[in-house]
Amino acid sequence: MIANNDDCYAEIVTQIGEAKSLAAMQKIAGEICTVYNLANIAYHALYIPGAKVFNPILLLTYDPGWIARYKDNDYFKIDPVVVSGTKSFLPLDWANLDRESAIARSFFAEADRYHVGRQGITLPVRGGGGERALFTITSNMSMREWDKRRIGYMKEFQMIAHYMHDRIVELSGYRDTKPKPLLSAREMTCLEFAAQGAAVKQIAGKLKITDRAVRLFLSSACAKLDCANIHQAVAKTVSLEMLRP
Structure with a gap:
């Protein structure tokens, strides 16, 4: 419950x-x-x-x-x-x-x-x-x-x-069983903060990098995961047990 x-x-x-x-x-x-x-x-x-x-x-x-x-x-x-x-x-x-x-x-x-x-x-x-x-x-x-x-x-x-x-x-059996995408440590960290609700500027402050760098890491993570946006990327990494928000 x-x-x-x-x-x-x-x-x-x-x-x-x-x-x-x-x-x-x-x-x-x-x-x-x-x-x-x-x-x-x-x-x-x-x-x-x-x-x-x-x-x-x-x-x-x-x-x-x-x-x-x-x-x-x-x-x-x-x-x-x-x-x-x-x-x-x-x-x-x-x-x-x-x-x-x-x-x-x-x-x-x-x-x-x-x-x-x-x-x-x-x-x-x-x-x-x-x-x-x-x-x-x-x-x-x-x-x-x-x-x-x-x-x-x-x-x-x-x-x-x-x-x-x-x-x-x-x-429901509609997911292909493909190997898990290989994300870099920075990509995973940015996704983890995004899953917790942090905005780009907040993630940049936590990691002491630029906003642009955060956007690049998130964008590359989405591309590797074949996802159109951050919501999809976070959901996919959770379902693949790559990430725990």
Whole structure:
């Protein structure tokens, strides 16, 4: 069980890395909801190279009745979250979604009956292997409380989303078993600080090197790991057990 304290983030990352099955990941998702006072977490793989089906992976804490209803009616095609999320590279606040059309009103009214969550953030995830996924957190807390927590959630779950994505894809058997990339000591150190939330300037200060040097080390690490950004690189090194944030 994830403890509800200041160290919960590190514990979440550790448990994600140690998960041995999708069932274990499902349990972790439920515990994260409890720790962060969330209604639900939804992980939805949209595209994975090599997968022969649409929406190849779903890991959801929603009511089973809603999941069945969603699949039976193929709501993937009308869900404003999925429709908007597939087109975006940036975090999507549900407050900015279409809720005025008849289809959207009907969809959200039905989702509310299953306690999906009135507020939400959806984070598009681009995996190192070319995967595309959506990671969503929802809440039924008051708008005042949600507004206080939203920015912090967006920052923290950006990293958690990548950790979970990488591990879920691996557990689902879609990860190639290639040799681990060989990173230099400086590249690993910069990634370690980045995993702890340090900005480039902070890393430079800790290592007593220039900002430009830090960016070069991070850039070369991303290239060696075949990752498009630092979030992906950190998640990949964690999943490969090269790094413990």
